[in-house]
Structures are given as C-alpha cells and as structure tokens.
Amino acid sequence: MDTIITISRQFGSGGRVIGKKLAEKLGIPYYDKEIIDKAAEVSGFAKEFIEGNEQKMKGVSGFAFTSSVYSGSVWSNMENFEAKIFAAEMEAIESIAKNGSCIIVGRCADFILKNKCNCLNVFIHSSKQNRVNRILDVYKMEGDVKKTEKLIKDMDKQRARHYKYYTDSDWGDVSNYHLSLDSGEFGIDGCVDIIEKAYLAMKK
Amino acid sequence: MDTIITISRQFGSGGRVIGKKLAEKLGIPYYDKEIIDKAAEVSGFAKEFIEGNEQKMKGVSGFAFTSSVYSGSVWSNMENFEAKIFAAEMEAIESIAKNGSCIIVGRCADFILKNKCNCLNVFIHSSKQNRVNRILDVYKMEGDVKKTEKLIKDMDKQRARHYKYYTDSDWGDVSNYHLSLDSGEFGIDGCVDIIEKAYLAMKK
Numbered sequence: 001m002d003t004i005i006t007i008s009r010q011f012g013s014g015g016r017v018i019g020k021k022l023a024e025k026l027g028i029p030y031y032d033k034e035i036i037d038k039a040a041e042v043s044g045f046a047k048e049f050i051e052g053n054e055q056k057m058k059g060v061s062g063f064a065f066t067s068s069v070y071s072g073s074v075w076s077n078m079e080n081f082e083a084k085i086f087a088a089e090m091e092a093i094e095s096i097a098k099n100g101s102c103i104i105v106g107r108c109a110d111f112i113l114k115n116k117c118n119c120l121n122v123f124i125h126s127s128k129q130n131r132v133n134r135i136l137d138v139y140k141m142e143g144d145v146k147k148t149e150k151l152i153k154d155m156d157k158q159r160a161r162h163y164k165y166y167t168d169s170d171w172g173d174v175s176n177y178h179l180s181l182d183s184g185e186f187g188i189d190g191c192v193d194i195i196e197k198a199y200l201a202m203k204k
Numbered sequence: 205m206d207t208i209i210t211i212s213r214q215f216g217s218g219g220r221v222i223g224k225k226l227a228e229k230l231g232i233p234y235y236d237k238e239i240i241d242k243a244a245e246v247s248g249f250a251k252e253f254i255e256g257n258e259q260k261m262k263g264v265s266g267f268a269f270t271s272s273v274y275s276g277s278v279w280s281n282m283e284n285f286e287a288k289i290f291a292a293e294m295e296a297i298e299s300i301a302k303n304g305s306c307i308i309v310g311r312c313a314d315f316i317l318k319n320k321c322n323c324l325n326v327f328i329h330s331s332k333q334n335r336v337n338r339i340l341d342v343y344k345m346e347g348d349v350k351k352t353e354k355l356i357k358d359m360d361k362q363r364a365r366h367y368k369y370y371t372d373s374d375w376g377d378v379s380n381y382h383l384s385l386d387s388g389e390f391g392i393d394g395c396v397d398i399i400e401k402a403y404l405a406m407k408k
Binding site: 125172174182186191193197198 | 394
C-alpha cells in the first residue's frame with residue numbers, strides 16, 4: 001500500500017534535509033518547492049508570487065509594501081489571493097499523493113490528505129539552542145545569535161498561524177502527528193533511521 | 205553509556221505494555237509499580253497508601269473520604285503527604301537511575317532525571333476511539349463506551365494536573381519528549397521497534 005510521509009518541522013530543526021535523505025533511502029520522490037511549480041500550473045499565478053506569499057497568512061505585514069507585482073488594492077484582495085494559493089497547493093498535493101508513496105514537506109499536507117490516503121505524519125522539533133546552532137552553522141549567519149533567535153520565533157509563529165487558520169488545529173500538537181522527533185537528540189541520520197522504521201511498521 | 209528510557213503515556217494507549225516488551229527486548233529492567241516499593245522503603249509510608257494517593261494532586265476529590273487509614277485532619281495535611289510521596293518517589297527514581305540503563309513508566313521521571321543522566325523521554329498517545337477500543341478489549345469493560353470515555357478523560361486530566369503541579373510544564377507537550385508515538389497507528393510491537401531504533405540512535 002502506498003504511504004505518503006508528511007513532514008512538518010520547527011524552523012531550523014533540519015526537517016527538510018531529513019526528508020531529502022529519507023526519500024533517497026526509501027527510493028521515493030520528495031516534494032517541497034516542487035509543490036509550488038505544480039500550484040503555479042493549476043492557478044496561473046507566477047511561481048515567485050506563490051513562493052513569496054504561500055504562508056503569509058493574516059497579520060504578517062510587509063507583503064503589500066514589498067511586492068512589485070501588485071500594489072494599491074492588494075491589501076483588500078490579500079485574503080482572496082492567499083486562499084487561492086492555498087487551494088492551488090491543496091490541489092497540487094492531492095494530485096501528487098495519487099502517484100504513490102512519497103515525502104511531502106510542510107504546507108499542511110497532513111491536514112490536506114487526512115482520510116484521503118494512507119499517511120505517516122511526522123513532526124520534527126528541537127530545542128531553541130540546537131536550532132540556533134544549526135542555523136548559524138548551515139546558513140553561515142556569522143554568529144548573530146539574537147537575530148537567529150528572532151528569525152526562529154517569527155518563522156515558527158508564521159507556520160503556527162498558517163496551520164491554525166487553515167486547519168483550525170494546533171501546529172506541533174502531539175495528537176496531530178503519528179511520530180514526533182527531537183532532531184537535536186537523534187541527529188539527522190538518526191531521525192532518518194527512526195522514520196524509516198516507523199514507515200516499515202505502518203506497512204506491516 | 206547508560207540510558208534511562210522514561211515513558212509517559214495517555215491512559216489506555218498501551219504505554220505500560222510497550223515498556224514491558226521493550227525492556228524484555230533490550231534486556232534491561234522495567235520499573236513501574238516497583239517504584240512504589242522503593243518509595244515506601246524511603247518514606248516509611250505503607251505501599252498501599254502511596255499507591256492510592258501518588259497522583260491525586262490538588263482538587264481531585266475523594267481521597268479524604270475514601271481513605272480508611274486517615275481521617276479528620278487529613279484534608280489539611282493532604283498537600284504535605286502528597287509532597288512527601290512525590291519526594292520519596294523522586295528519591296526512588298534517582299536511586300534506580302544510578303544502577304544503569306532501564307525503563308521507567310510515569311511519575312514525572314523525565315522531569316526528575318533532567319540534566320542528571322542520559323535519558324530518552326518517550327510519550328505514547330493514541331486517538332480517543334483507539335483507546336476506548338483498547339480498554340474495552342483489555343480490561344473487559346463490557347462495551348460501556350460512555351464510562352470508558354469518562355475514565356480516559358479523568359485519568360488524563362489527573363496525569364496532566366500532577367505533571368503541571370510538580371514540573372510547571374505541560375504533560376504531552378511535544379517539546380518535553382525526544383520521541384512521541386501514536387500507538388494506535390503503529391501497534392504495540394511497532395512502537396517497541398521504533399523506540400528500540402531511537403535508543404540505538406542515541407547510543408551512537
């Protein structure tokens with residue numbers, strides 16, 4: 001039976017690289033930015049527009065003033081655009097899931113695919129300290145700890161708000177996931193091994 | 205390096221049987237009710253007294269009226285007794301952890317051992333429906349679904365309150381555990397396999 005592994009993750013926890021490595025190990029496709037391409041096809045929106053706005057739900061300022069594509073009436077149409085982007089990504093995710101086992105990172109895929117196919121919903125988290133260290137290391141942020149802490153806080157807040165708005169459920173609530181893992185404790189490869197084991201346990 | 209696996213679990217999720225099977229598989233001791241024996245030794249309280257009152261923290265009625273051991277002034281001394289029971293269990297858990305790798309179920313062991321030894325903190329959960337079915341099956345409650353649902357609600361509430369009171373943290377909050385698992389999804393043996401994998405990943 002096909003199984004869709006959805007990965008939700010705290011910012012800086014390494015969820016994306018865990019997803020990629022796991023996909024290689026299991027020999028199944030990995031979808032992250034690819035969902036944007038597909039959503040662009042479905043909606044007619046430019047990829048860049050989707051990428052820049054896909055999770056900027058309600059109350060995150062900046063969009064109306066930084067977008068060079070739309071101006072003037074954009075603020076009043078905001079919710080409409082956002083809902084259209086979400087609908088397009090939803091269609092893209094549902095279509096991807098029909099093609100067989102795969103890994104999908106982010107974008108409320110756990111909620112979108114609920115009761116529609118066999119899913120293994122995973123949440124990756126890690127302590128703030130571990131995430132700060134990982135971001136400073138991976139993204140070469142030159143030791144700016146305060147800036148990194150603020151980035152983590154803002155990104156997690158944005159993800160939580162986006163998830164809550166569309167699913168009416170809490171992002172990171174243990175009951176929304178079959179498996180939640182501390183990547184700071186197990187490391188990237190440890191997480192890959194554990195999720196693989198869970199994937200095999202579900203197949204039984 | 206020794207690793208203490210602490211297992212916290214929603215009522216009816218099978219956390220206890222998972223702990224027992226895992227202990228057999230790993231060949232390490234399993235502690236649950238045995239903590240009560242040790243706490244009785246340390247505190248001088250009777251085992252039955254500890255067992256009957258170890259998690260009845262604040263606002264759970266019934267204790268003062270059902271206890272046949274103490275009466276009259278018991279209500280005013282309640283908090284004191286409860287704190288002493290907790291302190292005795294804490295001492296018992298710290299002493300057990302010094303003897304090497306083992307599995308400890310419940311009793312805020314994840315909090316008690318924090319920063320004192322190498323721990324793998326696990327939380328076992330499952331949907332209400334799965335837990336009702338499991339309890340009806342295992343405890344032969346003869347199809348009384350409403351009663352079982354109430355029991356689940358009351359027991360989880362009691363565990364959450366007890367944990368909050370002593371740890372000032374939220375029971376079942378994903379960030380308090382290295383690994384959280386849905387036993388309804390993976391089954392008892394699936395959970396045992398996954399926790400074993402996590403245990404091995406931590407040893408690396």
